[in-house]
Amino acid sequence: MQRNFRKAHRAIWFTLAFLTPIILGLALMMRPTGTHEQQPIPLDDTAKSVLEANQ
Amino acid sequence: MSVKYVPVIWNRTKLFYDVIVLAVVGAYLGVYIYVAPMFQTVTRPIDWDIYKAQAFGTCVFYLLTFILCIGPIARLDKRFLPLLYNRRHLGVITCVLAYFHVDFILGWYNAFSPINRYVSVFVVNTSFDRFLGFPFEILGVLALLILTVLAVTSHDFWLHFLKPTLWKILHMGIYLAYALIVAHVALGALQSAAGPFLTGVVGASLALVTTLHLLAARREHVIDTQINLMDDTRTWLDAGDPMEVPDKRAKIISLTEDERVAIFRNGTKLSAISNVCAHQNGPLGEGKIVYGCVTCPWHGYQYRLEDGTSPPPFTEKISTYRLKLENGRLWLNVKALPPGTYVEPVISPMLAGGS
Amino acid sequence: MAKKKPDPFFIGWAKKPPKSLHGFLFFISAALVGAAAGVAFGIGSSLPDPGDARFAWGAGYQTFTGYVDAKPYPLLRLPAGEGGRSKPHAMLISGIGKRGMQQLAGPLSGMPVDAGGILLKRGNLDMLQVGGRVSLRAAETPVPNFTPAQAEQLGKWRLTGEICDGKCYNGAMRPGTGLAHKACANLCIIGGIPPVFVTVTPLLGQTFFLLADENGEPLSSDVEDWVALLISLEGEVERRDDLMIFKVKLDSAKQL
Structure with a gap:
């Protein structure tokens, strides 16, 4: 019983010791970093002419 | 070793222990709430309720990290055993602080709405299929539930009622609670409301807890796999x-x-x-x-x-x-x-x- | 072997911990208190700036006279000169707490109104939290010679930014953006507060866009799934006075 308890204890720990850092790492990696497409993009002629008029 | 149950058995060691725990909590909350704001570079201060929620929330994380380090570090270095003696009081205090965190959040972000604040935690964000944007509050609720069960069953009465092995299995729930809290923080505070320091502290805490447990586990594993010679009768x-x-x-x-x-x-x-x-x-x-x-x-x-x-x-x-x-x-x-x-x-x- | 070597053994119920452990325990206690103070200071002092958003309590109770548009979300159209601005101004309005103004504004849409309440301010942006003595009512003395200008169509755009609720962003909460604030923002939007899109780079000098669906109607509740994330959105942009309105297809939303 004790031995099984210790085994279960270790198994739980190994699982969480891998899972939790992965979740934390993923969440930090997926944080918006500002490197994404950011400029407003005109999608029709009206928008393009507005953009030209204001450049 | 009590033969009858009293609410809490006090002795000098426990009193000392609790005084130090309260000093730690007091230092943390005092510095966070009253000293740190003087050194912030903000146009306007963060809302008082939210700021206090952050103080209590991060304090819970700090204490929980510490609690989880006690077990393995006492295995690795026996001088730390006194920290283990009254760990249950530490757990109960942590649980109480977590309720303060929840109360400040619910009284601000979940208040001022026609929807009941307790109900709103469960219904207002249903993006369960997302990673970023996942209702991280639910993770916190689950962790709080675990902390509450552990705090309530921390008394020796429950230890005897459930028997040590079952009680220990139940109290291993603290690991799950910690994992849930890390996810709660990673998908909540670390996505927006945190500075780089908090991000670093969360990462370092998780690394510390994990490393200590893996070291202790390896030690136990070595003991378990030692081979001793048996005689012919195998007795x-x-x-x-x-x-x-x-x-x-x-x-x-x-x-x-x-x-x-x-x-x-x-x-x-x-x-x-x-x-x-x-x-x-x-x-x-x-x-x-x-x-x-x-x-x-x-x-x-x-x-x-x-x-x-x-x-x-x-x-x-x-x-x-x-x-x-x-x-x-x-x-x-x-x-x-x-x-x-x-x-x-x-x-x-x-x-x-x-x- | 080492009978003389100290072999300290801590027993919780003993009167005192072994002498040889005193120094160590004192050191650990001091280190824990010190670390607690240090971590608290580090976190508390390094929090990001929540911005200059606030309730303008100091300005007191304000009244405005202009017109009200009920769609997509209730907003006031104010003539030049009102509120100290040199040009006509379109100002979002909200109820008290997380409640919109649809009920009062609906029947008055397109009509001259008086509105009274407390201003929320964030830089040049503002919003009126309507309430109190005047609340929102048909104007007692409409502004003479003023009708709001037609909306100006600025074409179809893809913009990048975050959906927030217009009230918290404008000053009701600090911080009023980000995923930690998402539940609050959703509660606001459910209550009728206008959802807004805050872009990472400006379009014609503006980063603040009131959201609407393609037909200029309020957005469906699907918007709640996209709140507080960095996303790109596509839709027609129109300008009413100085307020940008972004009429989007939520299907075009992409998480970045």
């Missing part, structure tokens, strides 16, 4: 040279298919008892003989060496094992005797020299 196991057992202390033997046994030495006398304390399954073999009794390193439960029974008025009993001395080597009978069975200690004249 006696070679426990080595009696000189290897330090006076007043024990040598731990791992039995192949069963439990661990602690072989204690008291002067020239040697006795073998189960390594498992009847209170919280503490490692008796890491204990010491004090006032003629084996004393558990965790909470000081005591057992007589010759029959594995606590001295009256206490009633705890653990298994004993037979020992014999042959050709200067110690042999251990692998069959556990019923708890409380009297076994005559083996006397080794070799040990008389005080070595």
Whole structure:
């Protein structure tokens, strides 16, 4: 019983010791970093002419 | 070792322990709430309720990290054992602080709305299919639920009612709670409301807790996989040279298919008892003989060496094992005797020299 | 072996911990208190700036006279000169707490109104939290010679930013953006507070866009799934006075 308890204890720990850092790492990696497409993009002629008029 | 239950048994050590815990909590909250704002570079301060919620929330994380480090660090370095003695009070305090965190958040972000603030936690964000944007509050609620169950069942009454093994399994829920809280923080505060320092602290805390546990686990694994020679009848196991057992202390033997046994030495006398304390399954073999009794390193439960029974008025009993001395080597009978069975200690004249 | 070597053993119920452990325990206690103070200071002092958003309590109770548009979300159209601005101004309005103004504004849409309440301010942006004595009512003395200008169509755009609720962003909460604030923002939007899009780079000098669906109607509750994330959105942009309105297809939303 004790031995099984210790085994279960270790198994739980190994699982969480891998899972939790992965979740934390993923969440930090997926944080918006500002490197994404950011400029407003005109999608029709009206928008393009507005953009030209204001450049 | 109480024979009857009182709400909390106090002693000088526990008082000291709690005073230090309160000093830690006080220092944390005091500095966070009243000192740190003077050094912020903000156009306008963060809302007071939200700021206090952050203070209590991060304090809970700090305490929980500390709580989870105590177990393995006390395994790796025995000087830390006093931190383990009253860990339950620390857990209860942490749980109470978590409720403050929730109360500040619900009283601000979930308030001022026609929807009930408690209901809103569960219904207002249903993006369960997302990673970023996942309702991280639910993770916090689950963790709080676990902390609450553990705090409520932390009393020795529940330990005896559930029996140590079941109680320990229940209280391993703290690991799940910690994982949930890390995810709660990672998908919530770390996505927007946190500076780089908080991100670093969360990462470092998780690394510390994980590393300490892996180190302790490796140590335990080494003990569990030690191989001892058996005799032809497969009932006696070679426990080595009696000189290897330090006076007043024990040598731990791992039995192949069963439990661990602690072989204690008291002067020239040697006795073998189960390594498992009847209170919280503490490692008796890491204990010491004090006032003629084996004393558990965790909470000081005591057992007589010759029959594995606590001295009256206490009633705890653990298994004993037979020992014999042959050709200067110690042999251990692998069959556990019923708890409380009297076994005559083996006397080794070799040990008389005080070595 | 080492009989003389100290072999400290801590017993919780003993009167005192072993002497040889005193120094160590004192050191650990001091280290824990010190670390607690240090961590608290580090976290508390390094929090990001929540911005200059606030309730303008100091300005007191304010009243405005202009017109009200009920769609997509209730807003006031104010003539030049009102509120100290040199040009006509379109100002979002909200109820008290997380409640929109649809019920009062609906029947008055397109009509001259008086509105009274407390201003929320964030830089040049503002919003009126309507309430109190005047609340929102048909104007007692409408502004003469003023009708709101037609909306100006600025074409179809793809913009990048975050959906927030217009009230918290404008000053009701600090911080009023980000995923930690998402539940609050959703509660606001459910209650009728206008959802807004705050872009990472400006379009014609503006980063603040009132959201609407393609037909200029309020957005469906699907918007709640996209709140507080960095996303790109596509739709027609129109300008009413100085307020940008972004009429989007939520299907075009992409998480970045």
